[in-house]
Amino acid sequence: MNEERIFGIISYAGDAKGTAYEALNSAENFEFEKAEELMKQAQETMREAHKLQTKMIHEEAAGNTVEVNIILIHAQDHLMTAMSEINLIERFIKMYKKIDER
Template sequence: MEIQTEEAVVKLILHGGNVRKEAYTAIDAAENYQFKDAEHHLHLAEEEFKKGHVWQTKLVALRQEQVHPNAPSFLLIHGQDHIMTAQAELNLAKRIIHQYQVQAELEERISALEYQQNSQKKS
């Protein structure tokens, strides 16, 4: 199957956008302490990134075959920027979700301590 530069770039943009959507959905879930849901959306984001990376590899191979492989087009730069920005946002989403997990654990510990303290006062 022969691919064209424009097709590969559109796929980069598509999958990059999907990565970002899933990463932000994961953050939204984590914000509500729905960590299983957050993990699910992170997994979907990772899968989309892998698909985008496949197209990125195809694009690099295609560019090597062209007469002027070092002459990037605006569309090519835009597509590459999309997938790399999506990867950075996915990594950031993972860190944010981890912080929400820590926060949830601390809130549980505080609640348990408050309950324990209130129980001791009543005794």
């Protein structure tokens, strides 16, 4: 069961990050409506990854030990990297909007 969640975290985080980079490409071309829609999709996908992580945390807090292995560590790394990159991409999109206004 945990393996399904772990691979779900990896999959959702990777999809979210990829979608965010698509949004950045759109912003670079000053296609802001498309960029906004893609960022909404990326955030929703990231929420799904976070839900899986939260379930595992709640289980651990309830006394059900979650086995820590290299795949879980990889999933956590993937999730946190995706979150950071999405935050930076949001800032870049704002910057491109400011550039376009000038």
